[in-house]
Amino acid sequence: MPAADPLVTLPAPLRAGQPFFWPNPHRLPAAQALAACPYGRADVEAAVARWQRFGPLLARCFPGSVGPGGRIDSPLLRQGDDHGRALWVKADHALPITACIKARGGVYEVLCHAEQLALAAGLLTEGGDTAVLADAPARALFAQHRVLVGSTGNLGYSVGVMARALGLGVDVHMSRDAKAWKKDRLRAVGATVVEHAGDYAQAVAAARAIARDDPQAYFIDDEASLLLFFGYAAAAWDLAPQLTAQGLVPTPERPLRVYLPCGVGGAPGGVAFGLKCLFGDAVQCVFVEPVASPCFLLRLASGDDTLSVYDIGLNNQTVADGLAVPRASARVAGLVAPLVDAVVTVADGDLLRMLRYQWNEHGLKLEPSAAAGFVAHEMMAGPCAATVAAWRPEPVMPLVWTTGGKGLPRDVFLALLAGGPSLGRLPVERRKPGEAGAMKSG
Ligand SMILES: Cc1ncc(COP(=O)(O)O)c(C=O)c1O
Incomplete structure (x- = not known):
């Protein structure tokens, strides 16, 4: 049977x-x-x-x-x-x-990543004042790095705004079907929008694959990140x-x-x-x-x-x-x-x-x-x-x-x-x- x-x-x-x-x-x-x-x-x-x-x-x-x-x-x-x-x-x-609620995860994970970069570069001490991450030396460090994310729009925006505020590069992968105004506002904050013919899940998969091959890239995984999860x-x-x-x-x-x-x-x-x-x-x-x-x-x-x-x-x-x-x-x-x-x-x-x-x-x-x-x-x-x-x-x-x-x-x-x-x-x-x-x- x-x-x-x-x-x-x-x-x-x-x-x-x-x-x-x-x-x-x-x-x-x-x-x-x-x-x-x-x-x-x-x-x-x-x-x-x-x-x-x-x-x-x-x-x-x-x-x-x-x-x-x-x-x-x-x-x-x-x-x-x-x-x-x-x-x-x-x-x-x-x-x-x-x-939007996605800031609770997206802003948080960008901040965690920036903190790690700064600690590794000796620009921040464990438990030190995080405000130094907005100083010129930290910005110069962040300018050499980029963050990738796949999003329906709001996670990408939350990641994009925070990353750009710190001077990190940011690529947001989105479905071509995602709202045009959500793409426009990302470009307005200096993020790069990468459009995909497929849906949200395909955009996430593409961003994940690109980040895997780039040591300067950090992928924020909407489908699997624990930092996002605990930020929310x-x-x-x-x-x-x-x-x-x-x-x-x-x-x-x-x-x-x-x-x-x-x-x-x-x-x-x-x-x-x-x-x-x-x-x-x-x-x-x-x-x-x-x-x-x-x-x-x-x-x-x-x-x-x-x-x-x-x-x-x-x-x-x-x-x-x-x-x-x-x-x-x-x-x-x-x-x-x-x-x-x-x-x-x-x-x-x-x-x-x-x-x-x-x-x-x-x-x-x-x-x-x-x-x-x-x-x-x-x-x-x-x-x-x-x-x-x-x-x-x-x-x-x-x-x-x-x-x-x-x-x-x-x-x-x-x-x-x-x-x-x-x-x-x-x-x-x-x-x-x-x-x-x-x-x-x-
Ligand atoms: C306005 C809004 N509400 C709820 C959600 C749901 O969040 P999640 O995709 O993490 O379930 C999203 C996701 O982007 C959103 O943009």
Whole structure:
């Protein structure tokens, strides 16, 4: 008898490209999952401390942009949802320097690399003041080196801005399909954009291969880097005092439910890891993916690192360009598979509707990827509520992580506002579309 096709056992809505809620059957209690993991809380704490050491350098490179002590963090905002309860928003769409969550990983890894180069050259001593990395001798050293990265756009920008600020060369490999304005802004900071006919995964593979043959090149691997992962994970330590300041105390009986937009999995995986280290089962992590690119769900459901969304008949075409990834990071999936509570897939039309709603009602300037958490919350609190209640009873404290958008050029944002279909389902828009012309921020 021929072996059964493993794809046949996948959830039907996944293969059909329909929005749905998927509780992760491989989830484990946080303590059990973390005990089996080669990394843990101490690794995240080390990243938090390293971030702090970079503060003086960031304050010197980006005066006026970063927070006190050179911190890169975003506010915690409060909205109400359609069900009359508080909906918290971790506003990384407005993160200093690059206005996207990928700065938490990309800026961090560039800084770690620069620190290593400076230590090796004797320009910095272990634990010394990192601000010297902006001095002329360090810049002369960095000018001989370059950083390579493959990106859907936002990681490349985060790496590009930081690398150029230090005087490092930077090549960003991107799919020809990636957004033109994301390429333009990279060129504007002095990065070289290398375009590939294939998708994001092929751009990453090309950058990796080039860097392998060049001793002066350093490759930032969006699919496998632990530095990126722990740079993102440190975000949990930023969120914790903000929750305390709001009097929010997550418990396993009343957990914080965090919605995280997911592409290759690095940013949501790292943040989820940090949150579970800090809060254990008092936090639920829900990853959110476009219906055409549910690569992380596919990896979790199949257990197969080699599968891509093309293998199940999906086309990886989505308005959420930051999430347009065909295959999940095997490394991140290997680390966080039992820490992901659930995955929700969302439709492009809902992302655009939500983008418009968040702008009109709350003045949040989001890119489509960053609206994903709101749509997932709407689904879990609305159409999927009965399934969700059977899975994990209420109450929860919902928190949406908005991951990018404040840096969108005005014309690009206006086109997104104008292009979204009016689907009429939750929630109702109260402002007139013309009022979007009031856009001044960002
Ligand atoms: C705006 C935005 N949100 C979320 C993500 C997801 O991050 P990751 O690809 O690490 O899963 C990305 C990735 O580029 C992004 O640009």
